[in-house]
Structure formats: structure tokens, C-alpha cells
Ligand SMILES: Cc1cc2nc3c(=O)[nH]c(=O)nc-3n(C[C@H](O)[C@H](O)[C@H](O)COP(=O)(O)OP(=O)(O)OC[C@H]3O[C@@H](n4cnc5c(N)ncnc54)[C@H](O)[C@@H]3O)c2cc1C
């Protein structure tokens with residue numbers, strides 16, 4: 001399919017593909033096996049300006065948008081979802097600064113982020129606040145020119161490796177949904193430490209870790225937006241980034257499909273390559289069709305997001321839910337097409353299947369995405385009535 | 386610090402075909418790449434620039450389409466690029482190539498010239514050292530490590546069959562590099578965008594003040610009679626004993642083979 005990419009967009013896709021093939025594919029199995037953070041790949045991505053894609057030129061980036069970021073994410077995901085999660089979570093953590101930061105905050109943080117000198121993480125989730133973000137218990141209490149943070153965030157991607165954290169904490173419990181605020185916390189801040197590192201089913205090259213705040217004092221200039229805007233910052237951030245999770249789905253599914261086709265041409269049973277059996281061909285045909293449909297949706301939504309549209313919640317939820325459900329199905333089918341070989345670690349598809357599962361869970365489970373889409377439908381219908 | 390990196394555009398395959406009539410390489414239809422060794426030379430140049438400041442100029446002699454290789458060098462971080470191109474250069478052997486490149490290097494100006502060890506198509510490993518001779522500067526071939534570098538000179542590790550030598554030289558100097566030296570970086574997005582718009586400086590024979598009879602076919606004393614893969618001879622003998630005994634045995638062997 002031709003998606004009429006500009007020359008610059010093709011450049012991004014091609015370079016991301018080159019990095020994926022030359023630097024990621026050769027070591028993805030080892031990164032997975034050892035649960036090792038892919039610093040070497042991150043350095044290559046930094047040197048290639050990949051961290052600057054969506055950051056304005058005035059702050060050292062390339063001044064492009066979600067769509068271009070999706071192209072890079074898709075290519076990396078085709079090779080390894082663990083690597084692409086580490087890369088994409090950096091963007092997730094950066095959006096609060098990009099969308100709500102003051103000029104001063106942007107100048108302070110974005111150039112380092114664009115150059116890949118400092119990695120970023122986004123911290124919303126806690127033990128009692130998963131799908132229900134309102135359950136956040138971490139507090140931030142104002143004390144003169146500082147805020148004092150207390151609480152524990154869990155399952156934070158890039159935790160421990162990142163240097164910059166955007167953190168949602170409660171500033172006024174009595175105000176409910178308007179009682180949270182967003183903060184930038186830098187690694188090394190007094191009272192900020194890291195806890196348990198999770199052992200995961202998939203995306204094992206990415207790190208998922210606890211953040212612990214014990215009387216962690218941060219200057220009040222590190223607040224993003226105004227006091228009380230925490231959940232708005234979080235929701236707008238997720239609206240922006242969700243389409244990227246869709247791009248991850250497209251990438252990993254494409255990777256699995258490619259492997260399945262290659263294998264089916266080579267594997268001979270009953271005297272023929274298994275790809276000559278129509279039942280196998282039909283599976284591959286469905287997989288390919290689903291990948292392309294998801295890609296078309298993800299690209300369309302990413303371009304819609306970049307158009308500056310105000311109401312992007314429903315569209316980005318659709319891209320996320322469709323592309324990631326697709327990814328789970330296609331990676332599972334790739335294992336099926338490859339039979340026992342697909343189940344073995346010698347081939348990359350069992351990892352892809354393990355990895356794909358996370359896409360239906362993080363940045364809002366697919367049930368929550370459907371809630372979001374459903375609520376939008378209700379609102380739209382009510383508006384018409 | 387002015388650094389020139391000589392890069393050669395070569396066919397992207399070890400299996401270059403040879404035109405049996407002309408005994409020259411058939412380049413049509415084969416995708417081109419930068420000679421892999423030259424990427425290591427470029428990486429070395431870029432790292433030196435990052436350490437001590439200065440500029441990196443990529444230089445190539447070739448047909449107009451060699452501009453692609455130069456743009457790739459810019460996308461990796463070269464500051465500018467010079468394409469030495471002229472019909473008069475056609476059919477150059479290594480001497481004529483080295484002569485033209487040395488004239489161009491003079492024109493551009495340099496403190497350091499970096500070349501690959503050899504080109505994967507021509508394979509002679511002659512161009513670098515020949516350039517240095519023509520420029521009247523020292524050269525160190527087969528550099529596998531840069532130990533020291535300053536405005537005064539370089540200190541490098543030169544790859545040998547059984548280890549390496551440490552060699553020092555004042556500047557200006559020409560180095561030819563091997564793959565062990567470093568790992569070339571990938572291009573960057575900003576580099577690629579700059580490369581797309583970059584103005585590639587073109588120089589002709591006249592621009593570099595090269596004598597007509599010293600370039601191209603005219604300036605090439607080499608006559609290619611036949612190009613073929615040499616037979617590999619597996620047979621070999623190891624001489625043992627003291628150095629004296631070995632030399633005596635060697636002389637006998639060579640005499641019996643009528644080599645001396
Ligand atoms: C590997 C990994 C990395 C992560 N990285 C980050 C990160 O970087 N930053 C961050 O802040 N968070 C991160 N998270 C947290 C992630 O976003 C949450 O796991 C996710 O939002 C779901 O929350 P939960 O796991 O607590 O599930 P729960 O909310 O406990 O949900 C359990 C199940 O109930 C369903 N459910 C819950 N409520 C409803 C409802 N109202 N309607 C229908 N179904 C419902 C869910 O869909 C799910 O199936 C990460 C998680 C993982 C596993």
C-alpha cells in the first residue's frame with residue numbers, strides 16, 4: 001500500500017527500519033532473555049535524532065508530529081516491542097511538557113529530550129489506581145517554594161533509567177477529579193528512589209519499576225499547568241500517545257506476519273510447502289488484511305491528531321483498541337501458522353505473541369478504550385437529539 | 386583541524402562482473418554503496434572533529450552519480466563534500482586516481498587525510514599511500530587504533546600480522562584505516578535533511594590544476610591484460626629450528642625452486 005508519505009516521512013521510516021534491522025533484530029532475543037534495558041539501541045536512536053521527531057525545531061527537534069513518530073514506532077515494533085516501548089514511553093512522558101509546559105520549562109527540558117541525552121517516563125499508575133486513575137494516593141503538599149511528594153507509583157516504564165519523570169499527584173483531595181496536579185521530578189531529587197523491578201511476560205527489554213517518593217521536595221516551578229489540572233494533563237497526554245500504541249500493534253503484527261510467510265514458504269509437509277495449503281493461505285490472507293486495515297486507521301488518526309483537531313479522544317481510542325486487538329490476534333495466528341517451531345524460542349514469533357499482550361493493557365486497557373468510545377457515542381447522540 | 390576523508394563509491398556486491406573485452410568492471414545495474422572501509426575512515430574523522438573541533442570534508446573522484454555517496458557522508462555528519470568529476474579522469478588507474486585526489490586535497494587544504502585500507506572492488510590498497518607520496522607527506526597504513534591526537538601529531542596502532550606497532554607522525558599525515566578501528570555510526574535525520582539540500586562542490590581537472598597527461602587513461606601506466614582470480618595454492622612448508630638454520634633451509638628451498 002502507498003500512504004503517500006512525504007520525502008521526509010520516508011526518510012524517518014527508512015532510517016528507523018535500518019536501525020531496527022541492524023541494531024535491534026540481532027540482539028532482541030538476548031535482550032528478552034536477559035531482561036536487559038537496551039541502552040545501546042537508545043544511544044543509536046539518540047544519535048540518529050529519533051528522539052527529536054515530535055519536538056519543535058526551536059527546542060532542537062525536527063518539528064514533526066504524531067504521524068512521523070508513529071512511523072518510527074511502527075518500524076521499531078516490527079523488530080522488538082520491548083525496545084519500542086522504551087522509546088514510546090519517552091514520548092508519553094514528554095507530552096505533558098510539550099502540551100502544558102511553560103516556555104521556561106520547555107527550554108529547560110526539551111532540548112535534552114530531543115537530543116536523547118535524558119530519557120523520560122510518565123507516572124500515573126499506583127497500586128490502587130489502575131483503570132481508575134482517580135484512585136491516585138500519592139500526595140503533593142505545598143511548602144513555601146516547594147512541593148513535598150509522598151507515595152509510590154507502580155509499573156512505570158523506563159523507571160530507574162529515565163532522568164525526567166512526569167508525575168501525577170494529589171494536591172487537594174477534597175476537590176476530587178480537580179484535586180490532582182502534574183509535576184516534573186528529576187532523578188536525584190532528594191527523597192526520590194526506585195523500588196521493585198517487575199519480571200514480565202513480555203516486552204522484557206523494557207523496564208517497569210516502582211517510583212518511591214518520601215518527603216521528596218521539588219521546586220514549585222516544576223509544576224505542569226496549574227494546580228488541579230493533573231488529570232487533564234494525564235488525559236490529554238494519553239489522547240496524544242494512544243495512537244502510538246496503535247502503531248506498536250501494527251508494527252509487531254507486521255513483524256509476525258513477515259515471519260509466518262517466510263516460514264510457510266520453507267516448511268514442507270505432505271510433500272509441499274505448507275503455504276500451498278489453502279487453510280494456511282487463508283490465515284495469512286486474513287492476517288495481512290487485518291494489519292493493513294489497522295495501519296490505515298492508525299495513520300488516518302495520527303494525521304487527524306496532527307491536524308490540531310480538538311476532539312481526538314474517540315479517534316485515538318479507536319486506533320488503539322483496533323490495532324492492538326489485531327496485534328494479539330495476528331501474533332497468535334503467526335505462532336499457529338508456524339506450529340511447534342512458532343512456539344520455540346529459536347523463532348521470534350513466540351516473543352512477539354508474549355509482547356503483543358501488553359498493548360491491550362497499558363495506556364488504558366482495551367475495555368477502558370471501549371468505555372471511552374461508548375461514552376463519546378452517547379455524547380454525540382445526545383448532542384444531535 | 387581540517388580533515389579530508391577520501392571515500393569511493395563501489396558496487397554493493399563482492400561479485401563484481403568484469404567485461405571480458407575491456408577487462409574493466411561492469412558497474413551497470415549494480416547498486417552503489419560507500420566503500421565499507423571508508424565508512425570507518427569517516428567515523429574516525431567525525432570522532433576526531435567531535436574531540437578537537439574542525440571540519441570534515443568528504444572527497445571522492447568519480448562519475449556525477451558519486452554525489453550520492455557524498456550526500457550519505459554528509460548525512461552521517463561530514464560538514465561538506467567535494468566531487469572530483471571530469472571526463473578527463475575516466476579510465477584512471479590507481480596512480481592517476483591518487484594524483485587527481487592529491488591535487489584536489491591541496492586545493493581543499495588539510496591537516497589530516499583519512500582513507501580506507503582498500504576499496505572492495507579495486508582492492509589494490511594503493512591509492513592512500515600514493516596520495517601521500519604525491520603530496521610529500523608521511524602516511525601510516527592499516528591503522529586499527531588512534532591512541533593520541535593533537536595539533537602536533539598522531540600516535541596510532543598499525544595492524545600487523547602478529548599484533549600491532551605503535552607509530553607516531555607529525556601533521557599533516559595520511560592514514561589508511563582498517564575495520565577494527567571503530568564502528569561507523571548510522572546517519573541522523575538532521576544529517577539526512579541537510580544532505581538533501583547540501584550543495585556539493587564539483588571540481589574539474591582544470592579546477593585542481595592537474596596536468597592533462599597525468600590524469601585518466603593517459604596518466605595511467607597500468608595496462609590491464611587480464612583480470613582473474615588467482616589460484617589458491619594450499620601447499621606450504623613450515624621451517625623450524627634456530628633462525629640461522631631456518632635461513633639456511635630457506636635459501637636452499639628457494640634455490641631448488643629456482644627462485645634465486
Ligand atoms: C508493562 C507495563 C507497563 C506500564 N507502564 C506504565 C507507565 O509507564 N506509566 C503508568 O502510569 N502506568 C503504566 N502501566 C500501568 C497500566 O497503564 C495499567 O496497568 C492499566 O491502566 C490497567 O490498570 P490495572 O493493571 O490496574 O488494571 P485494573 O484497572 O485493575 O483492571 C483489571 C481488569 O478490569 C477491567 N476493568 C477495570 N475497570 C473497568 C471498567 N470500568 N469497565 C470495564 N472493565 C474494567 C480492565 O479492563 C482489566 O481487564 C504499565 C503497566 C504494565 C503492565
Ligand SMILES: Cc1cc2nc3c(=O)[nH]c(=O)nc-3n(C[C@H](O)[C@H](O)[C@H](O)COP(=O)(O)OP(=O)(O)OC[C@H]3O[C@@H](n4cnc5c(N)ncnc54)[C@H](O)[C@@H]3O)c2cc1C
Nearest residue numbers: 391446476478479482500501503504507508509510511512
Ligand atoms: C588500468 C586501469 C584502468 C582502470 N579504469 C577504470 C575505469 O575506466 N573506470 C573505473 O571506474 N575504474 C577504473 N579503474 C579502477 C580504478 O583505478 C581504481 O578503482 C582506483 O584507482 C582506486 O583503486 P582501488 O579501487 O584499488 O582503491 P584502493 O587503493 O584499494 O583504495 C584505498 C582507499 O583510497 C581511497 N580511494 C580510492 N579511490 C578513490 C576515489 N576514486 N575517490 C576517493 N577516494 C578513493 C579510499 O579511501 C579507499 O578506501 C581502473 C584501474 C586500472 C588499473
